[in-house]
Amino acid sequence: MTAAGGAAPLFILSFRHRDELIAMVERAGWQPIAARRTDNAESRFISCGASVAVIDARGALEEGRDAARLLADPVEANASALLVLLSRNDSDALDAFHDAGATHFLVSPFTEHQCLQAIHYAHRHAERVGGRRPLRRDDGGQREAGASWRWQPGSKTVELSPALAREAGLGEDQGRRISLMDLFRRLDADGRKAARVAVARLLATGQSTAFAHTDSEIDGLRFAHHVRVDREGQGIVGRTEAISNRDGSDTASRDSLTGVRSGRAARDWMREQLGSASAAQPALVLLLLAVSRFDTINAAFGRPTGDAVLQATARRIERIVDADGQRCLVARLAGAEFAILLAAPTSLKEGRFLAGQLIEAIGRPFMSGDHVITLGSRVGIVGSMADDDPASLLRRASAALAEAKSAESGPIHVLDADSAIDSKLGDQLEIDLRKALDKDEIEILFQPQVSVTDGRIVGVEALARWRHADFGELGAATLFSVAERSDYLVQLSDHVQRKAVAAAAAWPQTLSSVRLAVNITAADIAQPDFANLFLAMIDASGFDRSRLTVEMTESGLIEDLSAAADLLAQLRAGGLRVAIDDFGTGYSSLAYLKALPLDYLKIDKRLCEDITGSPRDQIVVRSVIDMARSLGLEVIAEGVESEAQLALLAREGCALYQGFLCSPPIDAKALTALIDH
Known part of the structure; x- marks a missing residue:
C-alpha cells in the first residue's frame, strides 16, 4: 500500500521503534519526519505539513499519552489525524488516548500491511475532514518539503530550498547554494560530528536517518x-525543521508570523x-475560524504575499475582538486557522454575533x-461544558468548523449543548466499538430466508449485534454507521x-x-x-463456496459501479452467488441489474411494508418482481x-x-431448533 498522492510527509513519534517504522513507511512511499522525543513536537508536526501524526506508544505508554496531549490541538486545528500504536496489554488505555485527542489506533501484534492500512485510513480521514492537501513544488517543478537541502557526494556545495535559505538568514536569491565549508561553520562541534556520522551511515546502509545541531549564528536556534537518499539513488536530501524557540517565554506565547497568541498560550x-x-x-465560548482558499493565495502569489495577507487577517481579527488577554484572546493555532476565545460572562449568541x-x-x-x-472564512462555535478540558473543547470546535465548511446553509455553525452531547456519545461509541472488536465482543446472529411456496428455510443472512453495556443491544445499522464515522468500516x-463464515462452517448436519x-x-x-483474499478466507474456514x-x-454500488461489477464477477466466478440488497431505497436503477452479475434481488423492507397499502404500492412491488424475474433473478x-x-x-x-x-x-442453536421443529 503506497502513500496517497505520492511521497506525502508523515510525522512519527516513536520512543522505541523509530528506525523500523521509518523503513516501513518509506517502502510504502511516505516521507517520514520522525523523532524519539517529544521536544517541540507541536511545532515540528505543524512545520512538516503532514496530515497524519503517528504516536508509537508500544513499550512507552506514559510517554505516548503525554505526546498525544501535546499533538492533539495542532492535529485538531489542522484537520489532521492522530494514529496511536499500542501494545496489546495496554488496550485498556484507549479511553485515555481518545480523551487526549487520538483519532485512530492499532493494537499489536500487527503486520506491516495492517499498519500501513491504518495509516492509509487515517490519511483518508484527514482528507475527508480537511480536504486534499496540495503538493508544494519548487521552481523546478520537483516536489519539495519546505525547508530542505540537497547534496551530491563529492560536491563542495549544498543546494538549499528557498524556505531553508530564508530560515537560515541567507536570503532567497544568494542562498540557493552555499559552500559546504560555510555550512559546516554554522554547526556547533557536536552537530558537525553528528552530521558526519549520519551521512556516513546513510551512504553505507541506504537507510534514512537524522541528526541535530545548533546554529551558532542565529541565537542558538536548533x-x-x-x-535520505534521493529517488535516483545518487544524491542526499535533507528535510530540515527548527526544534527549539529562539528566545524567551514571551516568544513562546506568541505566534512568530502574526504576533497573536500561540496555540499553546491559547490552551x-x-x-x-x-x-x-466561577459558576457561570x-x-x-470558542470560535474556530478558518480562512478559505488560503493555499490558493500562496500558490498564485507566493509565500511572502500569503504571509502578508495572514498578518493582515490577524490585525482585522484583533480590531474586531479587541482582545485584552483577560476576557478575550486571539490565537493562531496553525496554518490559516485562528481561535477566538471569550471568557464568562458570555454566550453562544454573543459568539455568533462576533462570528458574523x-x-x-x-x-x-x-x-x-x-x-x-x-x-472568505468559515467559523465553528462551541460553548464549554462542565467537564471540558482544552482538548475536548477544541475537538468539538473542530467538528463545528467541519460542519460550517460542508454546510450549504451558511459560513457559521454553532454546536449547541444537545448536539455536543450527541457528538460526545458518538465519540464514546467509536471508542467502545474499537474495544469490542479487539475483545471479540461483536456477536453474529442469523435471520432465516424462507421459501414463499412451502415455508422451508433455505438460507440465512448473517447480521452483527453488539450488546453494549450502557445502550443495550445495537444492530448492524448502528454498528456500521459508527464504524464508517471512525474509519473502521x-x-x-x-x-x-x-466470524459468520467460521460459525457456518461449524454448523451441525441439520443445517448442511x-x-x-x-x-x-x-x-x-x-x-x-x-x-x-475473501475467497481464500472462505476456503480456510472449510465452508463450501x-x-x-x-x-x-x-x-455501496453507487460509489463505483464499474469496480463493483468487476469484484462481484470475480466472486461469482469463484463459485459464490451475488445479491443486490435493499433494492428500492431511492437510487434503484435498471443499470445495476443490467451491469452486475446477480443471482438475487432483495426488495427493501420499506417497499414490503407498503404492499398492503394502496394499489399503487402493490403495482410498484409487482413491477420490481416482474423486472427481476425477466432477468432471471430470484427475489x-x-x-x-x-x-x-x-x-x-x-x-x-x-x-423467498x-x-x-x-x-x-437468532443464534446458531436457535436456528437448529427452528429447522428441527
Whole structure:
C-alpha cells in the first residue's frame, strides 16, 4: 500500500521503534519526519505539513499519552489525524488516548500491511475532514518539503530550498547554494560530528536517518535534519525543521508570523478559564475560524504575499475582538486557522454575533503590493461544558468548523449543548466499538430466508449485534454507521465476515443444506485484491463456496459501479452467488441489474411494508418482481411481518422472504431448533 498522492510527509513519534517504522513507511512511499522525543513536537508536526501524526506508544505508554496531549490541538486545528500504536496489554488505555485527542489506533501484534492500512485510513480521514492537501513544488517543478537541502557526494556545495535559505538568514536569491565549508561553520562541534556520522551511515546502509545541531549564528536556534537518499539513488536530501524557540517565554506565547497568541498560550488560557471558581456557564465560548482558499493565495502569489495577507487577517481579527488577554484572546493555532476565545460572562449568541462581524471583515479585499486579494472564512462555535478540558473543547470546535465548511446553509455553525452531547456519545461509541472488536465482543446472529411456496428455510443472512453495556443491544445499522464515522468500516466488515463464515462452517448436519449470506461494503471494494483474499478466507474456514451468497447494498454500488461489477464477477466466478440488497431505497436503477452479475434481488423492507397499502404500492412491488424475474433473478422480500404481506408477495411471484413473520435474527442453536421443529 503506497502513500496517497505520492511521497506525502508523515510525522512519527516513536520512543522505541523509530528506525523500523521509518523503513516501513518509506517502502510504502511516505516521507517520514520522525523523532524519539517529544521536544517541540507541536511545532515540528505543524512545520512538516503532514496530515497524519503517528504516536508509537508500544513499550512507552506514559510517554505516548503525554505526546498525544501535546499533538492533539495542532492535529485538531489542522484537520489532521492522530494514529496511536499500542501494545496489546495496554488496550485498556484507549479511553485515555481518545480523551487526549487520538483519532485512530492499532493494537499489536500487527503486520506491516495492517499498519500501513491504518495509516492509509487515517490519511483518508484527514482528507475527508480537511480536504486534499496540495503538493508544494519548487521552481523546478520537483516536489519539495519546505525547508530542505540537497547534496551530491563529492560536491563542495549544498543546494538549499528557498524556505531553508530564508530560515537560515541567507536570503532567497544568494542562498540557493552555499559552500559546504560555510555550512559546516554554522554547526556547533557536536552537530558537525553528528552530521558526519549520519551521512556516513546513510551512504553505507541506504537507510534514512537524522541528526541535530545548533546554529551558532542565529541565537542558538536548533535544527533537526531528516536525511535520505534521493529517488535516483545518487544524491542526499535533507528535510530540515527548527526544534527549539529562539528566545524567551514571551516568544513562546506568541505566534512568530502574526504576533497573536500561540496555540499553546491559547490552551493555557482555556485551562485557566475552565478551572476558575466561577459558576457561570459557559465558562468560555470558542470560535474556530478558518480562512478559505488560503493555499490558493500562496500558490498564485507566493509565500511572502500569503504571509502578508495572514498578518493582515490577524490585525482585522484583533480590531474586531479587541482582545485584552483577560476576557478575550486571539490565537493562531496553525496554518490559516485562528481561535477566538471569550471568557464568562458570555454566550453562544454573543459568539455568533462576533462570528458574523469577523466574516464580514475578512471578506473585504486585501491589498498586498499590486495584488487585490479577496478571502472568505468559515467559523465553528462551541460553548464549554462542565467537564471540558482544552482538548475536548477544541475537538468539538473542530467538528463545528467541519460542519460550517460542508454546510450549504451558511459560513457559521454553532454546536449547541444537545448536539455536543450527541457528538460526545458518538465519540464514546467509536471508542467502545474499537474495544469490542479487539475483545471479540461483536456477536453474529442469523435471520432465516424462507421459501414463499412451502415455508422451508433455505438460507440465512448473517447480521452483527453488539450488546453494549450502557445502550443495550445495537444492530448492524448502528454498528456500521459508527464504524464508517471512525474509519473502521473495513475492520468491522472483515470481522463480521470471518466470524459468520467460521460459525457456518461449524454448523451441525441439520443445517448442511442452508445457504449463508454475508454483506460486503463499498470499503471492501476499494481494498486491493479483496476478491482473492475473501475467497481464500472462505476456503480456510472449510465452508463450501457454493453455499455462500454475498450481498451488497445499492448505496455501496453507487460509489463505483464499474469496480463493483468487476469484484462481484470475480466472486461469482469463484463459485459464490451475488445479491443486490435493499433494492428500492431511492437510487434503484435498471443499470445495476443490467451491469452486475446477480443471482438475487432483495426488495427493501420499506417497499414490503407498503404492499398492503394502496394499489399503487402493490403495482410498484409487482413491477420490481416482474423486472427481476425477466432477468432471471430470484427475489427475496425483506421485513415481512404479516400473513397479509406474505399472501400478496406470493401472488406477485416472490420466491423467498425474510422477516419477523418467520423469525427475528437468532443464534446458531436457535436456528437448529427452528429447522428441527
